[in-house]
Amino acid sequence: MPDTPAVSLTERRKNETRLDIARTAAALFVADGLRATRAEDIARSAGVAPRTFYRYFPTKEESVAPLFAAGAQQWAEAVRRAPADLSVPDALRHAVRDALAVGTERAAESLEWVRALLRMSAESPALRAVWADACHASEQTLLAILVARAGGQPTLDLRLAAAVASVAVRVGVEAWAAEDASAEGASEGCAPAGPAGLAERCLAALETFPWP
Template structure:
């Protein structure tokens, strides 16, 4: 493996380790009571290392939000090429949001806990909003690729941008709705099922 690639991988792993540690401390001790220095100590890094990766304690959980959002977008990319957009999106939520194993279920539990905390933290809500926005831009790129268009070009169709925005909002609303309630992640009121319902409500949309 190339040295620069190995360095980037280590940085990525360090960020994720800090993020998991931060989430665990937030759940155990509360967001307000947890300091950045507490997270650094529990993660086994120096405070200066923490601040090299994250500006605030709230930002330290951004990799967890980003990982889930990226998984959803990549699931759209992995959907069979012959599926129309609406079907590809449904295929993606079924795979990306399903609690079909301990790792997936654990990740969704983290997201649920953090989203509940965000109700009382504007900083944490901002981190979640940034992750959702980034996911929408990634989804736009993927939908454009499926349509054979350049998402960076000025001529990227309005319909593609709207499709990415609507689909991203549907998934966000589904996850937030599930997180606010008591339902398990793998049932009819879980995030995957709710996302499918949200997408079903958009059947009238002229998907590109």
Template sequence: MPGSSLTDRRKAETRLDIARTAASLFIENGLRATRAEDIARAAGVAPRTFYRYFATKEEAVAPLFAAGAQQWAEAVRGAPAGLSVRDALRHAAARALVPDGDAEALEWVRSLLRMAGESAALRAVWSDACHASEETLISVLAEREGGVGTPSPSPSASPSLELRLVAGVASAAVRVAVETWAAGDDPAEGPAGPAALAVVCVDRLEGFRWP
């Protein structure tokens, strides 16, 4: 229904607005000093509205983590059909993990990942985003597999061990690349940026048997 679609979009926009506000406050004032009520007030919503979307202040930045992680998985979906899995992953990494007009979001991710080193709650949010991206990648790889002459699994079928392994290895490579970049001070673009590092990580998996 069009109304439901509009409502969903508005909810997604509200979630992202709160996420951006939370990230900004965490970076400006520190994670410990920032309360959920502070985030709600700065985002222009009532505390009860905040808690309708997020259970904790750390979870408020989940949309920022999820957006980047899902963008990478969807970029694999958009890779040219004739590419091998490895080349599709390289293609996606080189295009999805770049500023693309929103360099601030990547810098927020860098700062948040550094904070996660001292916050188990924030690490859990990052881990959940990576896991969700991996699940999306499993579906994407199944679709690509089906598109080259192999029947893709039915919606009720469990992904094969090989499919899960490929998605897990690929996701780990990208996660390591992003976390390595975040730990340093190099810009998001260039040979030490997350996109370039992700390509390097995929290339170094030479012994892995890609489908």
């Protein structure tokens, strides 16, 4: 299985700046509301010039794309890291537990921001589009990873597997965001109600799917 390409120091710094701006934007959206928050407010709070903000993001809604993308891409990359001898469904479940489980305070905070942003997206088509783009990008990453694991080509079966798995995890995260369970996974009856638990339950519901 090929290794993930190394990221240059310049790209890492750019990614860190993008994520800093994203966290700042999310905090302002939560504190002041999406409509009341301007791109200039985000830039000032993040300690960058407005022109720097617009170099990274064309709109204020798109400034939170890194937060949406982080979790989605982390899950896909966790499939890449899953042991090679695991079946596709087992690798997907392994990845959910790895990527969506809350291991640090910052991870929990990011998930809570994602929950708030998903709730805001109910009244913001622009924000919904950002979330949809992040999910689609994650699906394409997952497809490439599944193709690499299979050592073949992006067949119809692999495309369908990537799409179905991505939707299952997205539904789990959205279901968690719509409720008030903690990111750590407080229980809903006897079943875990955190994002990792709900995503895994959605994947488990697909046991009859003909995984490649």
